[in-house]
Amino acid sequence: MLKKSLCLILSAILILTCFTACGEVKGSDAGLVFPIDKDPEYLDPQIISFTGSKNIIANCFEGLVTINSAGEIVPGCAESWSISPDGLTYTFRLKQDCKWRVSIYAGPLIGLSSKETNSLPVTAHDFDFGLTRALLPETKSPVAKALYCIKNAEKVNKGKMSSSKLGIRAIDDYTLEIELEKTDPDFLFTLLEPGCMPCNETFFEATGGRYGLAVKYLIYNGPFYINNWVDDTSVSIRKNDYYYDSESTMPRSVYYSINNEQNTRLDKLKDKTYSVSPLTKEQSEQIADNKKYSVTAFDSSILSLVFNCSDSILTNKNIRRAIASTLDYSILESDFGALTAKGIIPDTMSMGTQRYRDIASAVSLYKSDKSTTLFEKGLDALDVDRCDISIICTEEYETSVRKLMQAWQASLGIRCGIYIEVVSEGDLLSRVANKNYQLAIVPVTYSTNTAFDALQRYTSSSSSNIIGLKDKNYDSMVSDIKLTQGLEESADKTAKAEKYLIDSAAIIPLYSRQVYMGHAKGVSGTYFNLTGDTAYFKYTLSK
Secondary structure (H helix, E strand, C coil): CCCCCCCHHHHHHHHHHHHHHCCCCCECCCEEEEEECCCCCCCCCCCCCCHHHHHHHHHHCCCCEEECCCCCEEECCEEEEEECCCCCEEEEEECCCCECECCCCCHHHHCCCCCCCCCCECCHHHHHHHHHHHHCCCCCCCCHHHHCCECCHHHHHCCCCCHHHCCEEEEECCEEEEEECCCCCCHHHHCCCHHHCCCCHHHHHHCCCCCCCCHHHCCECCCEEEEEEECCCEEEEEECCCCCCHHHCCCCEEEEEECCCHHHHHHHHHCCCCCEEEECHHHHHHCCCCCCCEEEEEEEEEEEEEECCCCCCCCCHHHHHHHHHCCCHHHHHHHHCCCECCCCCCCCCEECCEEHHHHCCCCCCCCCCCHHHHHHHHHHHHCCCCEEEEEEECHHHHHHHHHHHHHHHHHHCCCEEEEEEECCHHHHHHHHHCCCCCEEEEEEECCCCEHHHHHHCCCCCCCCCCCCCCCHHHHHHHHHHHCCCCHHHHHHHHHHHHHHHHHCCCEEEEEEEEEEEEECCCEECCEECCCCCCEECCCCEEC
């Protein structure tokens, strides 16, 4: 693999050094350790979608704007910006002391000597190229649809117009202008996405298609840089002394340890092997009353009943609706003390500068007293006498699902066979992601901050569309949200799109689940995005 920047022996030495040092070096020069589920395949900001990769990019790159510990938009590489009175033109004025950190290995690719490697400025042209590249159809960037608010972006992304017609223009080296189709209250939050990070065109072209595949093929403008990447083991980042605000960057390094065994994380947090770590609800409860640790909770996951709409049986809306209409929510409330979720979109999601749920009310769930009729219509349309459907879940929900199945069976009769398959959480998430299921009870977690991005996940062309829905009406509703002026109108259209998915019985929200992040003893200052899946380590201290 191209990823390895050092031989395995030196990598092993580095790993041991990190784990022994993280408990000894304290204060503002600490070595931190944070677990991620799997090895990133690549670290190209414009195309990544894996949560672990986003964590790394968020700490090694900086966009036009960033967020502070309160979740507010603050200047990043842009020292300031202005918005035209009609809300359509954003003008960003960049800081002139932002530099690319170019390693001695990367420098020769663009003709820089070792003395010149860190004199390369970050300019408006880099943001122009990065944003444009994210919208090119061949890039297949997951952020592209969220950028359709930019003038001509959708046409460019669909290959119907030249990228030269995009509403993105570097007026000079330190001034970037972005023109929108219509006002978008989420635009500044969208700019936080990895796909909106700067990309130096000269360096990108010099990598010959290998950009982001190894340490040698990346340059950085954030508070940290990647100094080692070992297959299936770790990615380590170090403080970037060439970052314009390096004096405020506290840790010496962050070591991303690849570990998908959630049951080991609390023990590793307790013995300070991990500085910060995602935790399960049960793990967080074990240390909730212990003042040695701190735990932050985020309502960013919705336990949902998801339907594989590409399945030969569940492609029929009436079959799906028949199942959804017999769902007994009181079972989950009784078993878990959980109240029904307010909708598909978690409460932490934003719309503009506000939380979406503060603007939009809860979405009503699908109900019908004609489940038998719906089921019979579905069978007739499929030209079958009966259907057998399996539902997958983890052991945690097995008892509840069996109770739900009894209600389904009583209502739909012997012409419907529903079977349960209990799998591990890893298998559950993998099968749902690959649409290798019919029904599933699964916690749906969103890796973006905005309500729009959550709904965009279920559009026909989305690579992360876990429900396999192909619905032109829904696609049109989502596209229309991004082109709507006014926060209240956008919220109203978003709620209607949520309701459409629920009424289509494509995904049924059950209840909100929290995501937990734990800090080891003496560790503080880490902050997170609204969904809690991205940790910012710039100000983290370890006492």
